[in-house]
Amino acid sequence: MTDPAPPGAVHARDLTVRRGPRTVLSGLTFDVRPGTVTGLLGPSGGGKSTLMRAVVGTQAHVTGTLDVLGRPAGHPDLRRRVGYVTQAPSVYTDLTPRQNLDYFAAVLGVRRAERAGHVGRTLADVDLTDHADDLARTLSGGQLSRVSLAVALLGRPELLVLDEPTVGLDPVLRRDLWDLFHRLAHEHGTTLLISSHVMDEADRCQRLLLLREGRLLADDTPDALRTRTGAGTVEGAFLHLVETGAAA
Numbered sequence: 001m002t003d004p005a006p007p008g009a010v011h012a013r014d015l016t017v018r019r020g021p022r023t024v025l026s027g028l029t030f031d032v033r034p035g036t037v038t039g040l041l042g043p044s045g046g047g048k049s050t051l052m053r054a055v056v057g058t059q060a061h062v063t064g065t066l067d068v069l070g071r072p073a074g075h076p077d078l079r080r081r082v083g084y085v086t087q088a089p090s091v092y093t094d095l096t097p098r099q100n101l102d103y104f105a106a107v108l109g110v111r112r113a114e115r116a117g118h119v120g121r122t123l124a125d126v127d128l129t130d131h132a133d134d135l136a137r138t139l140s141g142g143q144l145s146r147v148s149l150a151v152a153l154l155g156r157p158e159l160l161v162l163d164e165p166t167v168g169l170d171p172v173l174r175r176d177l178w179d180l181f182h183r184l185a186h187e188h189g190t191t192l193l194i195s196s197h198v199m200d201e202a203d204r205c206q207r208l209l210l211l212r213e214g215r216l217l218a219d220d221t222p223d224a225l226r227t228r229t230g231a232g233t234v235e236g237a238f239l240h241l242v243e244t245g246a247a248a
């Protein structure tokens with residue numbers, strides 16, 4: 001007997017979010033497959049951060065269905081299973097990256113004997129070994145955001161939600177981070193939902209959710225999007241979909 005298909009890592013049906021008098025997400029229906037790298041793309045203000053907050057359970061006024069790893073978004077059981085990195089780095093700037101990670105590893109219950117090794121490997125994953133013992137307040141913006149990412153990686157979350165993780169990074173670091181994201185998906189089965197307003201990052205994703213003005217324009221692979229619209233690039237496909245007013 002074959003096992004039933006695993007539930008979507010994220011399962012949204014008619015997901016709507018109102019903020020004040022405005023509807024900022026309108027009836028979104030999509031699934032994010034487990035163990036994949038899904039890009040959430042679209043112009044600034046389109047609702048990417050709002051959707052990510054809904055997925056991690058910190059957004060108010062969410063209606064419709066939103067299940068995460070088989071539980072309603074925000075369920076207490078998900079606290080350790082979902083990692084979330086916001087655009088604003090959330091680290092203690094009067095500690096070093098190593099001290100930050102050691103502290104958060106202790107909070108997560110990593111045993112003292114294993115902590116130093118686990119912290120060292122996580123710092124290496126985000127390419128911060130050389131700055132591990134510098135005070136965080138002396139780090140660049142890109143370095144600080146990688147400390148935040150490392151904190152989220154510590155607990156080996158099954159779903160990692162990353163809000164614009166590559167903003168402000170040079171091309172080499174951007175490439176290295178995307179390599180890390182794919183390693184997490186392939187080697188650990190981690191599901192990654194990554195937002196970006198940079199369309200040229202689309203090809204690094206296995207699947208794309210294109211969001212504009214709170215509506216889902218497309219839910220497809222980069223190749224399928226280009227083929228479907230006859231565009232040479234995902235940016236071209238996006239513009240085509242905007243112009244034709246196509247619904248996902």
Ligand SMILES: Nc1ncnc2c1ncn2[C@@H]1O[C@H](COP(=O)(O)OP(=O)(O)OP(=O)(O)O)[C@@H](O)[C@H]1O
Nearest residue numbers: 019020022024043044045046047048049050051197
């Ligand atoms: N507190 C709020 N009250 C009402 N509307 C809000 C509030 N915060 C944000 N919005 C609106 O919700 C919409 C979606 O915002 P959101 O931050 O999710 O977009 P985004 O795609 O993540 O943009 P960016 O890439 O600039 O972060 C925007 O039009 C914004 O003006």
